[in-house]
Amino acid sequence: MANSVAKAGADGPDDAGRRDFLYLATGAVGVAGVAAVAWPLIDQLNPAADTLALASIEYDLTKIALGSEVTIAWRKQPVFIRHRTPDEIARARADDHAPMKDPATDESRVKPGHAEWLIILASCTHLGCVPTFKGGDYGGWACPCHGSVYDTSGRIRKGPAPKNLYLFPYTFLSDTKVKLG
Amino acid sequence: MSEHQSTYEPKSAFERWLDSRLPIVRFSADLMSFPTPRNLNYWYTFGGILAFCLMVQIITGIVLAMHYDTSSHGAFMSVQREIMRDVNFGWLIRGLHANGASMFFLAVYLHILRGIYYGSYKAPREVLWWLGCVIYVLMMATAFMGYVLPWGQMSFWGAKVITNLLGAFPVVGGTITTLLWGGFSVGGPTLNRFFSLHYLLPFVIAGVVALHIWALHVPGNNNPTGVEVKGKQDTVPFHPYYTVKDLFAIMVFVILFAAVVFFIPDAFEKVDNNIEANPLVTPPHIVPEWYLLPFYAILRAIPDKLSGVLALAGAIGMLFILPFLDQNKVKSMRYRPAARLYFFIWIAFCLILGWCGSQEPQGTVIPGPAGPVIIDYGINSVTWLARVSTAYYFAYFLIITPLLAMTEKTLPVPDSLFTPVLAKSAAPAE
Numbered sequence: 001m002a003n004s005v006a007k008a009g010a011d012g013p014d015d016a017g018r019r020d021f022l023y024l025a026t027g028a029v030g031v032a033g034v035a036a037v038a039w040p041l042i043d044q045l046n047p048a049a050d051t052l053a054l055a056s057i058e059y060d061l062t063k064i065a066l067g068s069e070v071t072i073a074w075r076k077q078p079v080f081i082r083h084r085t086p087d088e089i090a091r092a093r094a095d096d097h098a099p100m101k102d103p104a105t106d107e108s109r110v111k112p113g114h115a116e117w118l119i120i121l122a123s124c125t126h127l128g129c130v131p132t133f134k135g136g137d138y139g140g141w142a143c144p145c146h147g148s149v150y151d152t153s154g155r156i157r158k159g160p161a162p163k164n165l166y167l168f169p170y171t172f173l174s175d176t177k178v179k180l181g
Numbered sequence: 182m183s184e185h186q187s188t189y190e191p192k193s194a195f196e197r198w199l200d201s202r203l204p205i206v207r208f209s210a211d212l213m214s215f216p217t218p219r220n221l222n223y224w225y226t227f228g229g230i231l232a233f234c235l236m237v238q239i240i241t242g243i244v245l246a247m248h249y250d251t252s253s254h255g256a257f258m259s260v261q262r263e264i265m266r267d268v269n270f271g272w273l274i275r276g277l278h279a280n281g282a283s284m285f286f287l288a289v290y291l292h293i294l295r296g297i298y299y300g301s302y303k304a305p306r307e308v309l310w311w312l313g314c315v316i317y318v319l320m321m322a323t324a325f326m327g328y329v330l331p332w333g334q335m336s337f338w339g340a341k342v343i344t345n346l347l348g349a350f351p352v353v354g355g356t357i358t359t360l361l362w363g364g365f366s367v368g369g370p371t372l373n374r375f376f377s378l379h380y381l382l383p384f385v386i387a388g389v390v391a392l393h394i395w396a397l398h399v400p401g402n403n404n405p406t407g408v409e410v411k412g413k414q415d416t417v418p419f420h421p422y423y424t425v426k427d428l429f430a431i432m433v434f435v436i437l438f439a440a441v442v443f444f445i446p447d448a449f450e451k452v453d454n455n456i457e458a459n460p461l462v463t464p465p466h467i468v469p470e471w472y473l474l475p476f477y478a479i480l481r482a483i484p485d486k487l488s489g490v491l492a493l494a495g496a497i498g499m500l501f502i503l504p505f506l507d508q509n510k511v512k513s514m515r516y517r518p519a520a521r522l523y524f525f526i527w528i529a530f531c532l533i534l535g536w537c538g539s540q541e542p543q544g545t546v547i548p549g550p551a552g553p554v555i556i557d558y559g560i561n562s563v564t565w566l567a568r569v570s571t572a573y574y575f576a577y578f579l580i581i582t583p584l585l586a587m588t589e590k591t592l593p594v595p596d597s598l599f600t601p602v603l604a605k606s607a608a609p610a611e
Contacts, residue, residue, distance in 0.1 A: 045361070045374065047363055051363070051370065073460060076368050078460060078461045123366075127342040128342060131463075144465050145467050146481050147541075159484070160481070160484055160485065161486065162486045
């Protein structure tokens, strides 16, 4: 009895060191375990495989008359395809060097040789509403929700939106057919 | 309840047996006999009214869930056809639930204003106040997700706009919104998770309410004088004095509630919400429910996206930091005429903000020209009125309240909370 007490006392400092290590190690494994369980619970919120698998779509441009536009869904997001008049293009290009929140030239927002086709995401970069055409002072779109105004190149000119209407990948398969995505 | 001596005495052998195993009868008895300031007025009945509202929402909500289709293809019709037309009394249960949200917020706003007016956020009730703020935030989250479920145009676009608020944060914004939506936009996965959370959150609220009541029972109620209870002579037992008073107030509230449900059931509903959600078309004028309008106006008043979102969050955050901003020892605004004046002006600006939120941003305040344009809008526009009101909203908390706390010359505070009551009842005898 006396022997064992003396022994415990003698080994005390070593034991304390070992115990600290065991506590830390146990804690670390516990944290890793919780994180490993938490991640699936969080990641399940992300888009599921069927949502991600939504393929690209093709669109026949002959359906859109000069000076009009369509709003279609691509990956469940609204997209504008606008058939711009020479007037609209000229207006957008005239403003290329005007002060803007998110400066961009009109040329950089269309494909070379296809300046009449403006293809952009139709979600206002403020809070995601679909802007309506022929609103505001710049001949382009105006957002009904919080009053952001875009020009004929879809660039933000006024209001709370921080960015131009977003571009996204698309390719012209021919002069009358476009592939989105 | 720590300072309240239990007065419960088990009467039967069974009660004694139970009391030494699970003292639930003692717990309830102590809740009922809780010493409550004798001078509480009708502004103090909103706690009871709110408990009633939560119960109504939970019961009607559980019933509605039995008839609701959570898929984005079926949700709209299950509400419009099944619940509103086919299910027996479905129209009534949904009427209670949808309008119940408005009634709930009406009561919570009066409850919060009461708390500010009588200084109920001050020591020793800060934790009680913060728990209340947490409940308010949870209520807004729950109401927002509930509003999405009928899957009409307003539901859809409201969801899109509010979730996009989180996209304002640099770098992580896009990741957060995708995570929240479960897709690249609001859609079926969003609706399902909102339904799940809308069902969960009321029970979380009930849990925080339990903490709120616990935190109330430690220091005891504040009262219209803000003078702390000094002894037994200042209190009456909660039952029957305040159970009866609360019940009477609940009855009056129910009359108003029933009048809305039976006579103007669509008063708070936007007609566009009777059109099924269409991701390609935004309704020309989208506005949130009335109880969120002031915050919506603040959001729109700021010409920058991230700042707007931060201002919106900050406007709610002001309530949380109020106990730090107001260090004045006098609680009740009865004895703080200057604080009272600025408080009433603040309420007026909150109402103005609410009106601004319901209008189009470029609309004019005084009919006629919009006036010279400064930062995108004419000075006669709704946006500029909202900007001025937003400035006052924040100035009230961040400048006026701390300054008044230090400088205001307060009126004499009574020695005891019931001196003014006695003075009033003595008056007619003269």
